[in-house]
Amino acid sequence: MSLTVYISPGACAMASHSALEEAGLDYEATVIDLKKGEQRTPEYLAINPAGVTPVLKTDQGVLTQNAAILAWVAETNPDKKLAPVGDAFAMARFHAFNGWLASGLHPAIGKVLFSRPPLEGEAKDQAVEQALAKYDLAEQQIEGDWVFGDGWTLADNYLAVFTRWARQARLLDAGRYPKLNAHLDRVQARPAIQRMLKAEGLEPVAA
Numbered sequence: 001m002s003l004t005v006y007i008s009p010g011a012c013a014m015a016s017h018s019a020l021e022e023a024g025l026d027y028e029a030t031v032i033d034l035k036k037g038e039q040r041t042p043e044y045l046a047i048n049p050a051g052v053t054p055v056l057k058t059d060q061g062v063l064t065q066n067a068a069i070l071a072w073v074a075e076t077n078p079d080k081k082l083a084p085v086g087d088a089f090a091m092a093r094f095h096a097f098n099g100w101l102a103s104g105l106h107p108a109i110g111k112v113l114f115s116r117p118p119l120e121g122e123a124k125d126q127a128v129e130q131a132l133a134k135y136d137l138a139e140q141q142i143e144g145d146w147v148f149g150d151g152w153t154l155a156d157n158y159l160a161v162f163t164r165w166a167r168q169a170r171l172l173d174a175g176r177y178p179k180l181n182a183h184l185d186r187v188q189a190r191p192a193i194q195r196m197l198k199a200e201g202l203e204p205v206a207a
């Protein structure tokens, strides 16, 4: 199986990139520079017409969406225990959480950090408040050391993309989000995450 992941350093594709590291798979990583607009070149749009990263090219074809890529990596490598493969109810919860990250948390923090032109004044305050309310929900959903209690899954790495962004923006207040802060530290201590960050030219973000 030959695998190529299309990533943009520091962007949400870190979730898919780290999944390949967690699974110990051989793959190539191709960088798409979002600031240069490389996601809108005809060559890239031919791979992903939505013009976003990540993409995972497999022998069967192209996969998009972190949530789908994480599920595929987990299901094709069941021995690696990346998700509760084989337990339909637990897998449904895994999909629900990842779906919420993609449709709830990501757009909310994305609006704060990546709106062009940048938000200012009341519009920015409102976007921050709405994003923080989503982080409140995430804080409540952490069931133990990991999102689903004692058992780490790829959903933990996906969540950490957005807690990393919030910490970088000084929005991950230690008093308001004690569980999310401890969780991000735990995720950043994982060897696979450290390999992924190094490959993207990044460092863990300290509290």
Ligand SMILES: N[C@@H](CCC(=O)N[C@@H](CS)C(=O)NCC(=O)O)C(=O)O
Pocket: 008, 011, 012, 013, 034, 039, 051, 052, 053, 054, 064, 065, 066, 067, 102, 106
């Ligand atoms: N829900 C999608 C989100 C993909 C996405 O929005 N990626 C961003 C980077 S975090 C992107 O490539 N943006 C480029 C653009 O919008 O031009 C996924 O998980 O794959």
